[in-house]
Amino acid sequence: MMDETLKDLEKRWRKSVLPLAVLAVLGKGPSHGYGLAVALREVLGAATPEGTLYPLLNGFERDGLAVAEWTIPESGPARKTYALTAEGRAVLSEASAQWSQMSLNLGKLLS
Amino acid sequence: MMDETLKDLEKRWRKSVLPLAVLAVLGKGPSHGYGLAVALREVLGAATPEGTLYPLLNGFERDGLAVAEWTIPESGPARKTYALTAEGRAVLSEASAQWSQMSLNLGKLLS
DNA sequence: TTACATACCTCGATTTTCGAGGTATGTAAA
């Protein structure tokens, strides 16, 4: 199969906005995968597939943008909690500026 | 090689915003590939590789969102000019609404 | 005649996505 539908633009752009959205949520404070998934649903308006989210989180850790720590809640399964590093905050700040500019440009075009 | 850098978020989101940006530019009036590339550079802040743009345009045509027509300018090479169809405009309008919502949410998170 | 801007295209290696599957804990209903 291939390509199939370009009509679903929404699904298209939601993809690559994900990394920025995750970093943005983490910018508000440490969180774990599942919690992030819930928060992202609010922001992006649709569920983020786990097959995308977890590998992405591991990538952030591998690249030094976030550090992970296992935490045991009073009840329920263990959580892997992620917190931004200084580098992660720097990357977020940079990306945020670029995003704002682009978002403004596109917004003007769409109106 | 693989993944390498998650640090380049900008490059990440620029990718999937492309289809929406193209439709948005086309929403302002018919245009051709090269002209689109120039306009997109303004909006997105970076050049769009031709290997991405042309196949995308063909996809829009294939999916009925745009119709293409060869036009011969007074001077220079022939141009393949794309114009949105009614369906293309409908898809754009829908995507635009969803984009605005998401953009607002993310903006709040980033500020 | 060399160079560059315009203008289009395809191939295919690399990269990215995400559905499906798996493991495990705690709670609440049947």
Added chain:
DNA sequence: TTTACATACCTCGAAAATCGAGGTATGTAA
């Protein structure tokens, strides 16, 4: 008690998407 569901993590691999490199061609200007 056993079934179900929410929480919580993960990997595999088929499918999809990206984009550099290569190709063709026109017109202008050095």
